[in-house]
Amino acid sequence: MLKEYLTIKNISGPLLLVEDVEGVTYGELTEIKLDNGKLRRGRVLEIADSRALVQVFEGTRGISPENAKVKFLGKGQEIGVSPDIIGRIFDGAGLPIDGGPEIIPTKRVNINGSPMNPYARDYPNEFIQTGIAAIDGMNTLVRGQKLPIFSGSGLPHAQLAAQIARQAKVLKTGEKFAVVFAAMGITFEEANFFISDFGRTGALERSVLFINLADNPTIERIAIPRIALTVAEYLAYEQDMHVLVILIDMTNYCEALKEISAARKEVPGRRGYPGYLYTDLATLYERTGRIKGKQGSITQIPILSMPEDDKTHPIPDLTGYITEGQIILSRALHSQGIYPPIDVLPSLSRLKDKGIGEGKTRIDHADVMNQLYAAYARGEEAKEIAVVLGESALSPTDLLFMSFADLFERKFVQQGENENRTIEQTLDIGWKLLKMLPKTELKRIRPELLDVYYKGKMT
Amino acid sequence: MVTIELVLSEANVMDNGVVIKVSGPLVVAKNLSGTRIYDLVRVGQFKLFGEVIEIHGNEYFIQVYEETEGLGPGDPVYPTNQPLNVELGPGLIGSIYDGVQRPLDVLRNKLGDFITRGAESPPLNRTKKWRFHPTRKIGEEVIPGDILGTVKESSLIEHRMMVPAGIKGRVSRIKEVDTTVEETVATIETHSGVKEISMIQKWPVREPREVVRKLPPVMPLVTGQRVIDMLFPITKGGTACVPGPFGSGKTVVQHQLAKWSDADVIVYVGCGERGNEMADVLIELPQLKDPKSGESLMERTVLIANTSNMPVAAREASVYTGITIAEYYRDMGYSVALLADSTSRWGEAMREISGRLEEMPGEEGYPNYLASRLAGFYERAGNVICLGSDGRKGCLSVIGAVSPPGGDLSEPITQATLRVVKVFWSLDDRLASQRHFPAIHWLTSYSLYRDVVDDYCVSNIDSSWKENRRRAMEILQRESELEEIVRLVGIDALSYGDRLYMEVAKMIREDFLHQNAFDRRDTYTSLKKQYLILDNIIKFYNKAKELLKSNVEFSKIITIPSKEEIARSTLIPEDQLHKFTEIGSKIAAELNTLLPKDMVRSA
Ligand SMILES: Nc1ncnc2c1ncn2[C@@H]1O[C@H](COP(=O)(O)OP(=O)(O)OP(=O)(O)O)[C@@H](O)[C@H]1O
């Protein structure tokens, strides 16, 4: 029998100080039983002598030193895993909310995981086709990569995430694929959108969903991505599956972290966020990758909304310092009605070069990508000059690049929410656009490829 | 900070200490009398590694190098009575260690793909036999630093066994043997008895290894990166920093230097960065060939990998582990380069530990000793006369990446670093997003070694090295002034002389400074070739200026066919440098044809 303590001394924010405890260890899972019978859970944040500081996942509302008993469970927070977990929906505590049966775990795993030995890593280099041209063509995702989407409030990142989850595949056949989806503090409507979209398209059958809604306990958001990643590691490295992990919205996660830090009155780093935000985020994002000699892999797409669309805000900033590139959504494109509003110029997949080309996508991929990028950048620059000095200040070539940039946004970036382009289609659209430019301007493309692909003018 | 105040109770006193508090990576223990500050201890049933970083009365504050979950009051703490140190000896080259020198390859073979707690393995292989060749004879007098013998450590590195610190006397036994690192290879009779010398030395990481004297740096550390070697060079024994926002190219610069710089030994410290980047280095280095010897680059490299998800206290230690290993090879008389990516993550580790110690925070929560720690680290670089009676020289260059939040260079780590380093490679977000790589900005960066390197290159590469470099900088500077004007009133408002500046500046940027790290032919450029590429651009400029004076049409000058050849000249192989002279002659010839006929005759 585990001992129950009636010795809560202080309550402050999400924290409890419990006295006269024995044998309690750092990180231990805690159960708090209220006199109305309700159970809450927590984790030991600090232990000194006989006093334990406990962070309560569901918050401390309604707890008093008199009405609650605290039990220390003798182990860290764990999640039960089993192959049956696929196709199911859970809450932030890992309990099913889809009306299905309880999961009978084949084993229980600590949600904090262990750091992957860098020596065990295999370098990510296999192309994942998302069916989205602005990603596949320009910012290619590869297996084992962590590539976040930097979004803003009101932008269609949820649709984009759902589309990626539906469409993502590798070009090889016969491989097992799964999506692990963790929602932190999203609205009921958004959650509903995902669940019904996954259900409608059959994606649910290969997915595991963990949902914490905006009105669910905030502190639970600290555990959710860890639970999701633990499940992902189990599926990838023990069930040989290729797992795509989608974490949404990391901004809510960071806010929860900030709340605990503030409750502990820690010295804050930038803009009130704890000084260890980088390290904390890294313990999530780095749980991505491939392992030498293992079949499965983990690819991560964290989604975050940039406060005030500011890329230098600590959340996107520190994320960018950990992930391998970023996909940035643009409010300007969105207001022009372009879906997905991916801003190609500041977006970057750092691992793209090793995943594209002959045998992976197509021989002309790198050249087309670089040329589209350069031409679009030039067109956008011309637009800026036109704003200041008027179109008359532009040369005829610059005017051509300007209209290229417009068409690039409308034909290449823009596509339907259910449109799943193959990489060939994506590259062919690219060529179609490039053909509106004179051959002599296509300096980024090797001559031998020009001879093959640059045939005739655009129709 | 809300934390629990400690009240010490008189518990039973044992041989080992007892944990009284655990807060993340910080553990407080009592009853460790005899333990000194910075001593290593082992904590709890898993015997986790920890270091005593503060002592208050009977309270010992320990930073633990592994995850502390599951530790609690009452757990034992075992003293080791040794400071945190590294093992030095043959076998370091080609290894990959974590921040406290645990061999990651061995750990993986023993324990699997994830790093489990309490994992332990000696840094140097205990069973491998090395052939020891004595260089000293029985009866000779030796002092600390003297080389007793050598071992072929890798195809590139001859490991030189030095007399350890504090030992001085007469060699009484030494011979050529095949031996493991632990066996005695020599004995030395000293005042305080006979000392047995094996090939392992231990050295405390937080203490710089002793040298006879420091010397000013005189030689460039050739990196093969054009913007660096030509405009902002670093020396052997020099210091440099690479600050820049995320994605601006810090890691690529560090990797390029690890691959191509002409140091004898490279120590690469991945400090709180990505696991995949370490995998990249591990896969690439063995396949790449050293431009001089043709041997694999792994044969001169030691890797320290304490990635961002590995314990934060070990990250704090990793830069010290790395620099101590680097000093050890410097002491053998080698030129060593230490690359640390990223020193900001080290600073953040200090901040985290300091916060848990409840120290008075300085700017942005960093401890007040941040600047002195950074300075102390970079001070370990240098060009030195090593210990030993032969007066040999060694040098250690240190290059640190800095990751300023939001790319804001006014933050504490960047500022403290800039006060101590001599070279500043300023990575620019705008250049990176224009895909101009390396995104080292030519107007904001600087190198205080420029004069030294100019002198070297003027005597060893070409007498007009300095003049060309000066001219190139002047053109780039002029371009930025002119760009302002163009933005406001358009290019047509410029005189042809100014438009020539713009044109040539563009050539310098695109055809010289731009360098693709991932192109086999472009990734490395020798000093000679760097000089030749730029020289053709400058020749073009000088000649074009003359032509403008003779009223030759501007558009004709800038469209001569050989200009294209300059643009492609970065791809000319190193063994075909004569082609540059051909391009040079072509430029001159083509420009000459533009001159009015009578002037050609008089010219
Ligand atoms: N010299 C170069 N040649 C070609 N591409 C480059 C070069 N330097 C940087 N890049 C491109 O920029 C990307 C980002 O570079 P890098 O990883 O070095 O950034 P970083 O400054 O280290 O970022 P972080 O702080 O997030 O680690 C690379 O993946 C590569 O695509």
Ligand SMILES: [Mg+2]
């Ligand atoms: Mg980097």
